[in-house]
Amino acid sequence: MSDDEFRGLRRAADYQFGGGGGMALFAGPDALDVTHTSSGRPRQVHATDGRIATYGADGRFRLGLAGGNRLLDAFDAPRHRVVVGDESEPFIREGRNAFAKFVQSADSELRPGDEALVVHEDGYLLAVGRAELPGSGMDDFETGMAVKVRQGAED
Template identity: 35%
Template sequence: GFTLNAIFATDIDKDLPLDQLEFTYSKKTGRIKHVIFNNKIIATLRTDGGFALTIDGAELLLKTNKIKENCIIVRNDVAEFIKEGRSVFCKHVIYAGSNIKANSDVIILDEDNNLLAVGKSVLPYNMISEFNRGVAAKVRHSIND
């Protein structure tokens, strides 16, 4: 639970079914490889110790209502491009949560709070909001994958 709180800068673990999570381990290193909930991979452990969210993981976190500050909301007119796995550009961002730093895992939503994708931020939230050009986030998994 502590690791999740550190990554997402919130007390998110209180709203998650931590006792129902399962883990797969690397045969080579013995380290955690995947976090699984209801037979679905919700996150992959990165080499830097962080979690790379999957779409299923984002759906689970969005149910907590504490993840908003880790989300990027884009204009509806670019939602289809994001669903296809295209990068999120600063000029299309309506909202960037205050927990977003450069290289943070982010959840990308449309204006109606529908999940579009998960990815990695390129810039911190304040720069995403200020800039009118450049990439705000790179999509790792989209709902059309």
């Protein structure tokens, strides 16, 4: 991977996840394996711990579990987090969606369409996905899908 491409990925991650997002996801270019589309655009970013993210055609990242864990370690709560309890944990781990009635708290800055980390109340990652409701209202809603889970942290 070229230095320009590496810096571009970091800039895009900083824009999407806020300052420090690029450093958290992409520590160094040597440890990354990037696949490209036929036009040469980055598509998948992998590291030794798994898929970090997929770079979409819209210029936004879709997190993998490895990327979710990196952001979880890099940012203090509640940033990018949706917290759920024991009742929904096994279902979310299997990759099922997180529903609003089970949300205990959420980052008030989350907007529908943002990447979200679904975490257990004890702080460990259960899944990564796309927020469907605003974070400021997730714990207020009694019905509806809070997070469309893309990948669960199945054991």
